Amino acid sequence: MKVKLIKFHRRIRFRDDKAETAVSSLIDRLLHLLTQEAKLLAGIHGEVADIKDELESIQSFLKDADAKAAAEQDIDEGVKTWVKQVREVAFHIDVAIDQYLLQVAIHDPHPSGFRGTLQKTTHLLKTIIPRHKIAAKIQEIKASVQKINERSKRYGFQSTAQGSCCGARSISWNNDPRKDSLYLDDADVVGIESSIDELISWLVGGSPHRTVVSVVGMGGLGKTTLTKKVYDNQMVKGYFDYHAWISVSQSYKIEDLLRSIIKQFCEGRKELPLSGIDAMDEQLLVNKLRDYLLQKRYVVVFDDVWKIEFWDSIKNSLPNNHVGGRIIITTRNSEVANYCKKSSPVRVYKLQPLPRDKAWELFCKRAFQFDFEGRCPAILEKLSHDIVEKCGGLPLAIVAISGLLSTKEKTMFEWKNLHDSLGFEFGRNPDLSSVNKILSLSFEDLPYNLKSCFLYLGMYPEDYSINCIRLIRQWIAEGFVKEIEGKTLEEVAQEYLIELIHRSLVQVSEVKMDGKVRRCRLHDLLHEIVLQKMKDLSFCHVLLKQESSFEGLIQRMSVNKVSYNVLKGFKDKKIHSLLLFNIDELPKSFMSPFFSDFKFLKVIDFEEAPLDHIPKDVGSLFHLRYLSLRNTKVKMLPKSIGKLQNLETLDLKQTLVSELPIEINRLHKLRHLLAYYHDYGLDFSLASQKGVKIQKGVGCLEELQKLYFVDLNHGGVDLVKDMGKLRHLRKLGVKNLSKETMRALCASIATMNHLQSLDIASISEDEIIDLQSISTPPQCLQRLYIMGHLEKLPDWIQKLQHLARLRICWSRLNEDPLKALQNMPNLLELTISDHAYNGGLQLKEVPSGIQHLRNLEELIFIDMPKEFDESLDPEQGPCYWIVKHVPIVSLSLTRFAQDITAMRSTFSVPSI
DSSP states (O other), X not given: OHHHHHHHHHHOOOSXXXXXXXXXXXXXXXXXXXXXXXXXXXXXXXXXXXXXHHHHHXXXXXXXXXXXXXXXXXXXXXXXXXXXXXXXXXHHHHHHHHHHIIIIIOOOOOOSHHHHHHHHHHHHHHTHHHHHHHHHHHHHHHHHHHHHHHHHHHHTOOOGGGTTTOSOOOOOOSSOGXXXXXXXXXXXXXXXXXXXXXXXXXXXXXXXXXXXXXXXXOTTSSHHHHHHHHHTOHHHHHHOSEXXXXXXXXXXXXXXXXXXXXXXXXXXXXXXXXXXXXXXXXXXXHHHHHHHTTTOXXXXXXXXXXXXXXXXXXXXXXXXXXXXXXXXXXXXXXXXXXXXXXXSOEEEEEOOOOOHHHHHHHHHHHHTTTSGGGOOOGGGHHHHHHHHHHHTTOHHHHHHHHHHHHTSXXXXXXXXXXXXXXXXXXXXXXXXXXXHHHXXXXXXXXXXHHHHHHHHGGGSOTTOOEEHHHHHHHHHHHTOSOOOTTSOHHHHHHHHXXXXXXXXXXXXXXXXXXXXXXXXXXXXXXHHHHHHHHHHTTOOEEEOTTOOOOOSOOSEEEEESOOHHHHTTOOOOOOSEEEEESOSOOOHHHHHHHHHHOTTXXXXXXXXXXXXXXXXXXXXXXXXXXXXXXXXXXXXXXXXXXXXXXXXXXEOTTSSOOBOOGGGGGOTTOOEEEOOEEOXXXXXXXXXXXXXXXXXXXXXXXXXOEEEEEETTTTHHHHHHHHTTOTTOSEEEEEEEOHHHHHHHHHHHTTOTXXXXXXXXXXXXXXXXXXXXXXXXXXXXXXXXXXXXXXXOOGGGGGOTTOXXXXXXXXXXXXXXXXXXXXXXTOOEEEEEXXXXXXXXXXXXXXXXXXGOTTOOEEEEESOOHHHHHHTOTTTOTTHHHHXXXXXXXXXXXXXXXXXXXXXXXXXXXXX
C-alpha cells in the first residue's frame, strides 16, 4: 500500500511547489498513521486470541462454580458475587470478539489497482475509532480477568480439568422431603392403586431369572411412594425370603450399599449380623452376598438411582440363581433402566402424572383435611382448579401447595395471592422450597453442555408445544452443540434432546409415525424453575405482558404478549438471541432501525409475528445464524440477505415469498432452506403447495441439508444440474417437474448419497413421472412422496430397505403397486390415490399384498371409487381382513374429487 501511494504521488502534476509539498506532507502523515494502525491491528489480533483463551478458562471456572453451587446449599455471598462477575466478564469477552469480527476483520472485498488501494485506505481510516475502542475494551477485560483470577485463588475455585469436581456429589438439606414418602398411610395415597397391583404382579410372577423392574419418572412424581407401598405389601413380604431397601441418591460408596444389603437381610431373618463385614473390601462383600443368596429368593430396592454406571457396580453382587430374584430401581433417567438390559431382563414402569380427578382428590384431601369435610367450598373452586392445573399432576407439588393452603384462611384473597405468585413462592417459601430443590436436582445433575440446551426451552412460553427441529436448529445457531466425527450437528443435537427426555426433564407432546419426537414441552413447574435459573445465571430475560421496563445484563430475550410500545423502548443492543411470541404489531418504523442497531444477533425468530416487510438493513447482521419468518406475511427478501455470511437456517415456510434473490447463493454456510406455502384446503392436490423460484448457482451452497421446495419451472435443466452438487442434502422437495427436467433430476439425485426424504410433484396431471433412470438411488431414503402421472413404480424402490413412508398421488398406475412393496419390512405409512376419472387404473378392491406389510401403522386411500370404499366396511366388507392389522386406515377425498363425485361420503376404518 505504501509503494502504491508513492507511485500515485509521482504521477500527479502540481501547479506549484506549495501544493506538492502539502500533498507530500499529507501522504507522509497518512503513511505514518497507517503504519501505526497496522501495528495496532496486529496487536488486536493477538489480544483477541488471548481473550479467547481466557474465555475458555472462565467457562471452565463456571463449570466448577455451578458444581459447587449445586453441592452446597448455603454459599457465601462473596462467592455468589464472584460467580456473577465471572459470568458478566465472559459475556463482555463474547461481545468484544463479536465486535472485532464485525468492525475489523470483516469488510467488503475491494477492487484491485489504485482504486482498491484507495478504498482499503479509506476503510482503515473509517475504522480507526472502532479499533481503538476495541483495543481499550480488551485491556479493560484483561484487567477484570486478572482480578477474577486473584479472587479465584482466594475462594479456592479450580477448573474442572484439575479434577475439583469430577465425582458424584450429594446435595445436603436440613429436611429431606423425600423421607416423608416412606411413611405415608394408605389413606394419604391417591391414584396409584392400579399401579401397585401391576407392579406386585411383575414381582411375584413371570420368569425365574433375575429380573430388574424399573420405575421411571420425573422428580416429585411419586416413584418412591409407589415402590414403598409395593415393597411393604404382605404378598411381596411373604413371597421373597430376603428383602432390602437401599437409598442410593447421587453420592454413594458401593461398599456401604453392600454392607447395608447384608445387614437388612440378616435383620429380616432375625439372624446375627455377619462378623467382620465392616472391615471387608468390595470384592469380599460381593463374594459374601453371592454365597449368602445361593438358592434364595430375594427382592432389593435401589431407590433414586442417577447414573447408568450404577448397574455395573451392583450386578455381580446379586446373582441370577434362577429362583425368581427381583431388583427394583427407581430413577428419573430411563437410560439407567435400559443399561441394565446388558445382563438382565428388564421391565420398565413409566409412572404418569395423576389424572385430573385424582389430582383434585389429593388436593382437597390435603387443603381441606380439617375444614369443610374435606371438600372445596364453591367460592374457591375456580382458583383451586387453576392451582391444581399448574401442578400438572405432580403429587409432590400438590401435597406441598395444598399443605401450605391448609394453614391459610380459606378466603379468595389468600388463594389468589398464592395463585398469582406461585413461581416466586417456590424460590422463597420454606413450605415449597422442597419442591424447588427436588425438581432442581435433575438440572444440577446435567452435563454442563446440556444445561444451556435445557435452559433454552425456558425461552418458550408456558404450555408451549415446541417444534423439536426448530429447537435443535436454534441450539446449533447458539453454538451449544459440539461436533462429533461422523455425525452431523443435527444428529448430535437430536441425541441431546433424547437425553433430556430420558432424564425426565422434557416431556414428549407429539411423536412422528417413525417414533421420532416431533414436539416437546416443559412441565409447568419445571418451567417456573427454569425461569428462575435463567434469571440467576443471566442466561435470558423473559419479557412478559405485565412488564414495562427491564434492566441488567441481557444475553437473550424472549418476548411474550408485549405491546409494541414496550418493545420499542428496548435499548440493549448486545443481545444474541430474540424470540417473539404473541406480538400485536411490528411496524416498518420499528423494523428498520431494529436490524441496523442490533448487530450482534445470532438468532431471530419471527414465527407468526405480524410482519410483512424485511428491510435491507437485515444485511448488517453479520453474526446471524438463524432467521425464521415462518407464518408471516413477508412477500420478498432484500438483496442484502446475501451479506449474512454465517446464516445456517432460513425458514420461509408459509410466507408469501415466491422468489429468492440470486444473492442467496452467497450464503455458503446455509444448512436449511425452507421456502414454500401449503394450502391445507387443497391437500393431496398438485396446487396444494407452492415452491420458490431459485436462481442458477445454488450448487455453491455445499453445506445445504434441506432444500424444500424448489420451483423447477424457473431455472430449468441448468438449475437441476446445479442441484447435483448438493452432496450433503438430507431432504429435497421439487415442484413443477417437467419432461425436460426429469432426466437431469434423476442424474442429480444419484449423487445425493445422504438423501433421506424426497418429495416430487409434476407440473401438471398429464406430465409423466419416470424415475427409473436414477442409476444409484439413495440408500438412506426413508420418505418418498410422488405426486403426478406415475404409471409404474421404479424397480429400484425394492432396494430401499429403510423406506418408511410412501405416498403416491394423482398416479395412473397400470399395475398393482403392492407387488413392489411386499419385501419392505420398515414401511410404516402408505398413501395411495386413484383418479379413475383421469383415465388411470380404477382400483375396485384393496391391492393384494397389504396383509404382508406387518409393520404398517397408517394406510390412506384417496379418491377411491365407491366399490372400493364399501369393500373395507368393517362389518360387511370382503377386503377388511386385508387391512385389519393396520392401526389407522383412512379413506379420504380431495376437494376436486368431492366436486366430481357429488360429495360422496368418507369414513375411517377402525382396526381391531
